[in-house]
Amino acid sequence: MLRAIPRQIALILFALLILGPLSVVFFATLKTTQELYGEPLALPATPDLGNYARLFESENMIVYFLNSVVVTLGSVFLILLCGSLAAYAISRMGGWVAASLFAFFVAGLLIAPQVYMVPLYTIVDALGLVDSLLGIILVSVAFQIPVCVMILTGFMRGLPRDLLDAAFVDGATEWTTFRRIVLPLTRPALATVATFSFVITWNDLLFPLLFLRTDVNKTLPLALLEFRGQYLTDYPLLFSGVIVATIPIVIAYVFLQKYFIEGMTAGSVKG
CATH class of the missing domain: 1.10.3720.10 (MetI-like)
Structure with missing residues (x-):
C-alpha cells in the first residue's frame, strides 16, 4: 500500500502538468482579446461563447x-x-x-x-x-x-x-x-x-x-x-x-x- 503512494503522487503531478495548460487554453476561449492580454491566467469575468460562434461565422x-x-x-x-x-x-x-x-x-x-x-x-x-x-x-x-x-x-x-x-x-x-x-x-x-x-x-x-x-x-x-x-x-x-x-x-x-x-x-x- 505504501509503495503505491509515490506512484499516485507522480500520476497526480503529471495530470496537473497536463491539465494546467489545457485549462488556461480553454478559459482563454471564453475571454475577449483585451481581457486575455490583461489577465492571461485569471478566470473569465463574464464567460462568453462568442469566440466559438465567431469561429464558424467569419x-x-x-x-x-x-x-x-x-x-x-x-x-x-x-x-x-x-x-x-x-x-x-x-x-x-x-x-x-x-x-x-x-x-x-x-x-x-x-x-x-x-x-x-x-x-x-x-x-x-x-x-x-x-x-x-x-x-x-x-x-x-x-x-x-x-x-x-x-x-x-x-x-x-x-x-x-x-x-x-x-x-x-x-x-x-x-x-x-x-x-x-x-x-x-x-x-x-x-x-x-x-x-x-x-x-x-x-x-x-x-x-x-x-x-x-x-x-x-x-x-x-x-x-x-x-x-x-x-x-x-x-x-x-x-x-x-x-x-x-x-x-x-x-x-x-x-x-x-x-x-x-x-x-x-x-x-x-x-x-
Whole structure:
C-alpha cells in the first residue's frame, strides 16, 4: 500500500502538468482579446461563447473541418488496408524474402520527412496532385505505412499457426483466411495503428503546408495559421480553433482506448 503512494503522487503531478495548460487554453476561449492580454491566467469575468460562434461565422471552419475529416479517414482506411495486407504476406511467407520485405518497410522509418521534401514535391507535382486532398492522402499513407507494417507484422506473427493451417485444410483461401480469421484476431493491433494514424494525420501541418495552396482545400491545422497576425494575434479565436480541432482526437481515443492499450501490450510481447 505504501509503495503505491509515490506512484499516485507522480500520476497526480503529471495530470496537473497536463491539465494546467489545457485549462488556461480553454478559459482563454471564453475571454475577449483585451481581457486575455490583461489577465492571461485569471478566470473569465463574464464567460462568453462568442469566440466559438465567431469561429464558424467569419471563417470557413466547416470547410476546413470537412477537409481534415476526408484526409484523415481516407488516409487511415488506406493505411490499414495496405498495411494489413503487406503484414499478412510478410508473416505468412517467412524466410529471407519476408525478412527483406520487412526491412524494406522499416527502412522508411530511418529518414525524416523533412529530408525528402524536395523530391517528394517533384513527384507529387509530376502526378498533378499538388493542391489536392488526394495528394495529401497518398503522401500520408506512404509516410505511415512503415509503422503500420512493423506493428501488424509483429502481431500477426504471434497468431496461432495451427489455426491458420486448419482454415486451409477446411478449404479456405488466403483471402478468406485473412478476412475472416486474421483481421478479427488482429483487431487490437488495427485499433492501435488506427489511433496512431488518426492523430498523426489529423494534426499534420507539414504536408498540407507543402502541397496545399487554395483555401477550399486547406485542412484545419493549416487554417489555424491564418489566425496569426504580424503585430497582434487573436488568441481567443485561435485557442477556440485549437479546442475544436482537439475534440475529434479525444472522441476517437475514448472509443478506441481499450483496443489501443491491448494492441500496444500484445505488440510488446509478440514480436
